[in-house]
Amino acid sequence: MFDTKIVIVLREDLLTWQKLNVTAFLVSGIVGANSSLLGEPYRDAAGHVYNPLCIQPMVVLSGDQETVRAIHRRALAREVPCSLYVAEMFSTGHDADNRRIFAEFAPDDAKVVGIALRTDKKLADKITKGAKMHG
Numbered sequence: 505m506f507d508t509k510i511v512i513v514l515r516e517d518l519l520t521w522q523k524l525n526v527t528a529f530l531v532s533g534i535v536g537a538n539s540s541l542l543g544e545p546y547r548d549a550a551g552h553v554y555n556p557l558c559i560q561p562m563v564v565l566s567g568d569q570e571t572v573r574a575i576h577r578r579a580l581a582r583e584v585p586c587s588l589y590v591a592e593m594f595s596t597g598h599d600a601d602n603r604r605i606f607a608e609f610a611p612d613d614a615k616v617v618g619i620a621l622r623t624d625k626k627l628a629d630k631i632t633k634g635a636k637m638h639g
Contacts, residue, residue, distance in 0.1 A: 506560050509628040510534055512620040513575050513635045516566040522617070523638075526589045527564065530620035533587030538622060560622075565635035572616050578631045580611060584623045591615040 512530050514523050535541050535558055546554040567575070579586045592605045592615065609615075621628065 507625060508560070508622055509625040510558075510560055510562040510620070510622045511565060511628050511632050512562060513565045513567060513572055513618065513632055514638060515572050515617045516568055518617055522594065525594075526618035529589055530587040530618050531558070531562065534620050534622050537585060537587075541622075564638040565632055566638040567635040569615075571634045572619060574634060575632055576611060576614070576616050576619055578633075579619065579621055582623075582627065582631060584621050584627065584631060586619050586621040588614070588616060589618040591617050 510531075512527055514526060518526065541558050541560055542556045543559040545556050548554070576586075576588065588606075590606055590609055592609070593602045594617075596602050596605055621631065623631070
């Protein structure tokens with residue numbers, strides 16, 4: 505049905521609230537960069553209107569720090585646009601601070617806790633090799 509794949513990879517040692525927080529932020533980046541991913545608004549039987557949701561399923565994977573780091577490197581090497589969340593962003597309170605702290609790190613020293621990407625299915629599988637289904 506879809507020739508692309510949306511994959512979110514989380515560092516496996518995150519706390520539950522951190523996993524949920526990072527997933528929400530990463531997905532907002534994917535949808536924000538690809539507005540065509542939004543479907544039509546939802547309507548319930550009583551006529552209430554709800555926000556549109558993403559039309560494409562997503563896969564959530566996890567891995568240790570080295571696996572997440574390798575996935576980040578592979579995405580960069582293949583020039584696949586991605587959303588990235590670094591550990592230091594947990595200590596900030598808003599978008600401007602997030603960007604400021606994010607800019608302090610290069611790929612070699614970033615403590616990546618989550619990455620999301622949308623690309624060709626086969627390429628997504630190659631990039632995310634080593635990650636496992638999040639459980």
